[in-house]
Amino acid sequence: MELLSLSLGAYYGDFTLAAASEHLTASQGKALTVLRRGPVAMRALAEIMACDASNVTGIIxxxxxxxxxxxxxxxxxxxxxxLVITPAGEQLTDAIRAKMHATHEGLSRLSDEEQAQLGTLLNRVFTPR
Known part of the structure; x- marks a missing residue:
């Protein structure tokens, strides 16, 4: 649990800095990341982001x-x-991801096979049954 907590903290810090470099708050960046997976209802986005629907309205x-x-x-x-991400939103999300240097550096220490295995394991841990 400690390693997972440290990993998520480092990822979030890296993400926050990358989003800020594009003049976005972490919450705005997170909303774009969620929408990158496909259209989402306002209420569902609020649930995913664990915030009040009125906060999502301001972010959107x-x-x-x-x-x-x-x-x-x-x-x-x-x-x-x-809510639907636009092509400009997709490009900005790509720019944020590209600027996450610490995350990329950490993941580059893993082989392609290890990265795939990590993805599989994280999906098992965080996907509801």
Whole structure:
């Protein structure tokens, strides 16, 4: 548990610095990272980010103003607003990831096989059954 905690702390610090270099808060960067996986409803994003829905509204307002995300009505439920990352948001997410030098340096110490094994193990630990 201690090593996992230290690893996540180092990753979060690296991510926060990289996001700041692109004039984003860590929360804005995290929102983009989540949306990179696909459209997400506002309420679901709040749950994923473990924050109040009103906080997500402010985060998304700022990202939308920069053209990094857009809101779309859900095709199945007009009461639901989905959030979608734009191509500019995808490019910015790539730029943040590229600037995470400490994380890349640490992962480069692992072989390709070890990196794949780490991904498999983390998926087993963090994917609900």
């Amino acid at each position: 307002d700022r990202l939308e103003k920069r053209g990094l995300v857009r809101r779309e009505p859900s095709a199945s439920d007009r009461r639901v607003t989905n």
